[in-house]
Amino acid sequence: MIDIAVTKALRDFTLDVKIRVPDAGTLVLLGENGAGKTTILNLVAGLLVPDTGRIQVGDRVFVDTVAGTCITVEERKTGYVFQNYALFPFMTVFENIASGLRFRNTTRDVVVTRVEECAARLGIGGLLGERVGQLSGGQRQRVALARALAPEPGILLLDEPLSALDIPTREAMRREFSALLEAGKVPAIIVTHDLQDALAFGDQICLIERGRVVISGDADAILQKGQHPFIDQFFIGTYRKEKTEPY
Amino acid sequence: MTTTMERICRRGNLPLRILIAILVVLAVLFIGIPIAALLLQVPPDLLLASLQDPVVLDALCLSLVTASTSTLIVICFGTPIAYINARCRYPGKKIIDTITDIPVVLPPAVAGLALLLAFGRRGLVGQYLNLYGIEIAFTTIAVIMAQIFVASPFYIRQARTSFAGINRVYEHAARTLGATPFKTFFSVTVPLAIAGILSGAVMTFARALGEFGATIMFAGNLQGKTQTMPLAIYGALQGDMDASLALAVILVIISFAVIIVIKVLTEKEGADT
Numbered sequence: 001m002i003d004i005a006v007t008k009a010l011r012d013f014t015l016d017v018k019i020r021v022p023d024a025g026t027l028v029l030l031g032e033n034g035a036g037k038t039t040i041l042n043l044v045a046g047l048l049v050p051d052t053g054r055i056q057v058g059d060r061v062f063v064d065t066v067a068g069t070c071i072t073v074e075e076r077k078t079g080y081v082f083q084n085y086a087l088f089p090f091m092t093v094f095e096n097i098a099s100g101l102r103f104r105n106t107t108r109d110v111v112v113t114r115v116e117e118c119a120a121r122l123g124i125g126g127l128l129g130e131r132v133g134q135l136s137g138g139q140r141q142r143v144a145l146a147r148a149l150a151p152e153p154g155i156l157l158l159d160e161p162l163s164a165l166d167i168p169t170r171e172a173m174r175r176e177f178s179a180l181l182e183a184g185k186v187p188a189i190i191v192t193h194d195l196q197d198a199l200a201f202g203d204q205i206c207l208i209e210r211g212r213v214v215i216s217g218d219a220d221a222i223l224q225k226g227q228h229p230f231i232d233q234f235f236i237g238t239y240r241k242e243k244t245e246p247y
Numbered sequence: 248m249t250t251t252m253e254r255i256c257r258r259g260n261l262p263l264r265i266l267i268a269i270l271v272v273l274a275v276l277f278i279g280i281p282i283a284a285l286l287l288q289v290p291p292d293l294l295l296a297s298l299q300d301p302v303v304l305d306a307l308c309l310s311l312v313t314a315s316t317s318t319l320i321v322i323c324f325g326t327p328i329a330y331i332n333a334r335c336r337y338p339g340k341k342i343i344d345t346i347t348d349i350p351v352v353l354p355p356a357v358a359g360l361a362l363l364l365a366f367g368r369r370g371l372v373g374q375y376l377n378l379y380g381i382e383i384a385f386t387t388i389a390v391i392m393a394q395i396f397v398a399s400p401f402y403i404r405q406a407r408t409s410f411a412g413i414n415r416v417y418e419h420a421a422r423t424l425g426a427t428p429f430k431t432f433f434s435v436t437v438p439l440a441i442a443g444i445l446s447g448a449v450m451t452f453a454r455a456l457g458e459f460g461a462t463i464m465f466a467g468n469l470q471g472k473t474q475t476m477p478l479a480i481y482g483a484l485q486g487d488m489d490a491s492l493a494l495a496v497i498l499v500i501i502s503f504a505v506i507i508v509i510k511v512l513t514e515k516e517g518a519d520t
């Protein structure tokens with residue numbers, strides 16, 4: 001279960017969202033740049049603290065401003081894949097994937113087994129000795145995902161996971177990601193501005209605009225035409241943003 | 248073809264090019280001639296023979312020990328200051344930034360006098376230390392304190408710039424992967440800033456090694472105790488010229504090594520980013 005009900009004052013508007021995903025499903029936060037999607041991911045990861053509200057994943061309460069509880073970033077056990085991947089440039093592929101396990105003081109044998117297992121699952125078993133600077137975009141993407149999955153996180157957080165890839169790689173990764181998320185049974189929150197990505201991944205899709213959820217539902221609910229210009233643009237091809245009153 | 252055309256097109260730049268070439272040659276000669284004069288005066292056998300001289304040996308050992316100690320202390324105290332000033336906003340940050348930078352512009356003799364007035368026998372702090380039988384001025388500790396005072400900004404400034412240049416997303420990634428803030432700092436932040444940290448440390452070592460003004464004011468000029476290499480060069484100049492020359496050449500060699508190390512490190516940092 002993912003339960004997010006938070007507010008946070010941002011520079012241009014106040015983020016105010018209530019999102020609830022019952023099972024270990026995938027939540028997609030859809031919306032244009034600057035809508036507050038990544039802020040929600042950072043609030044779940046603990047990199048930002050909400051002004052008010054509560055975040056719960058499974059049976060663990062990450063933060064509750066009323067009860068005054070907040071667990072640290074490292075205790076939340078999230079697997080965060082950042083938009084630019086944030087692979088450690090001074091480490092090899094192996095060391096990057098192993099980093100999460102090593103930070104948690106996992107024994108050497110377990111680290112080696114787990115890294116090899118994750119790398120094989122993502123088809124990067126042959127790259128373990130490479131420096132990350134020498135990898136292609138698609139390979140970096142896989143390393144970042146393997147690194148996030150290796151410590152067996154309680155929730156996956158993916159920030160625009162496919163946006164940096166070219167179109168053919170993107171198509172392939174989209175299929176692989178969907179299969180991986182279904183097989184992994186790990187709840188996930190995916191941030192994207194691409195409707196196709198949203199439809200491919202999301203059990204539940206929330207369209208975010210200026211810090212608020214404007215439409216929420218499964219793929220069928222989202223695809224109903226005339227609901228919102230952001231959705232319609234993918235069918236018509238243009239999106240003229242309506243002037244929004246400041247909050 | 249292209250080269251001929253380029254020559255024709257750039258013909259108008261010729262006087263400017265000649266002027267720049269003359270300026271470059273003059274600048275290189277200005278720095279190069281004194282160093283060459285020094286090196287030519289000291290053949291290798293004289294250098295080796297001088298190393299047997301107790302004045303030279305004492306000064307060399309004392310300089311290496313005190314400059315290394317100063318550098319280590321500056322790294323220990325300067326790294327947290329550099330990191331906090333690169334990353335955090337807090338009241339009085341500008342004041343602390345300015346205070347840590349002051350020794351760069353302060354004449355070393357003034358620094359030495361200030362240290363003497365603070366930690367000398369009748370100084371602001373020294374008078375109380377003296378009650379417990381602790382004397383700092385004119386001891387090896389005074390040499391180290393003078394070096395730290397004068398050389399620390401070189402490390403703090405360089406480390407601060409390196410920390411400020413690191414994308415925070417790497418630190419965020421480490422935190423989400425389970426690293427505590429302490430582990431994140433040593434496993435991710437320091438490796439990312441290592442080239443800057445090392446070149447700052449090398450600069451600090453070099454500055455500490457060459458310290459003269461503050462040391463002579465605050466620590467005096469006692470062979471084996473406070474007489475570092477620059478002080479020994481000055482002292483020997485009036486008597487044993489060979490010792491003075493040998494020490495000078497050793498300092499020139501160390502300076503060259505420092506410059507090479509810094510160049511390699513900064514190029515590496517440039518390549519990494």
